[in-house]
Amino acid sequence: MTTFGQRLSSAMDLRGPVCVGIDPHPALLAAWGLPDTAQGVETFALTVIEAVGGRVAAIKPQSALFERHASAGVAVLEKVIAALRAADTLSIVDAKRGDIGSTMQGYAEAYLGDGPLAGDAVTLSPYLGFGSLSPAIELAHRNDKGIFVLCLTSNPEGASIQHARDEIGTSVAALVANEAARINASAPGDLGSVGLVVGATIGDAARQTGVDLAAVRGPLLAPGVGSQGAGATELAHVFGDARRAVLASSSRGILRAGPSVSALRAAAAQSTEQAAGALGR
Ligand SMILES: O=c1ccn([C@@H]2O[C@H](COP(=O)(O)O)[C@@H](O)[C@H]2O)c(=O)[nH]1
Secondary structure (H helix, E strand, C coil), X not given: CCXXXXXXXXXXXXXXXXXXXXXXXXXXXXXCCCCCCHHHHHHHHHHHHHHHCCCCCEEEEEHHHHHCCHHHHHHHHHHHHHHHHHCCCEEEXXXXXXXXXXXXXXXXXXXXXXXXXXXXXXXXXXXXXXXXXHHHHHHHHHCCCEEEEEEECCCHHHHHHHCCECCCCCEHHHHHHHHHHHHHCCCCCCCCCEEEXXXXXXXXXXXXXXXXHHHHCCCEEECCECCCCECHHHHHXXXXXXXXXXXXXXXXXXXXXXXXXXXXXXXXXXXXXXXXXXXXX
């Protein structure tokens, strides 16, 4: 079995550096002529998979927008994860989980174990301490799965915590990046399986906070492309020498092209072409 980092690296080589987000917002469901129900979410998500499954490096269902439909929505998320597996497409469940170690074990088993909510990778929050993520990191390694830890997020409010510095001047973001680099150092292949979330919208924040993105040796999930305003110029500027590790992520910017399967496919292809150009692929 190959590691998550190796599988993602191969998928990006083959299909380009883009992850399509499945974000079934109420406004998008309405624009697609679908009801704001679990059934509407299922039709929406399966249409996205029909359009881009097997054509992009990864697909990222946004858990919150499934969870808002309670147990029926979570059941749809489980179907979506199974459909992505059947479509031979890496799934990144965007759930941003994080808790004290003993409880983190439960999240790890849910999202990185063998059950129906486990995709190929999950997003995690390190704000209970990077060490609290150990149960997830251990299970991810045991099961050849991956994690993406929030580092420099795409939203402007993130800076108030992520740019803060400790008594010797190391920023919170750099602490997170250094931990990921330490774990990835011994990973086989180009990319380890401990990735970071680094928004394509952050401008010079990596340099300002002392985050060495190239040293991470892990995949860099870069949301913010499309609706949040980032494009090719921002991708090239933010990631510099680390650009070959970047998986550019866009949700609404592509989803607005639906519900036409061919229009969704064309939007994802255009996004991939732009990102590939910017990231030197
Ligand atoms: O820093 C972050 C971390 C995660 N996200 C998630 O990505 C998508 C972005 O959606 P768009 O429609 O492309 O803006 C969404 O699921 C966010 O929760 C992020 O934007 N920034």
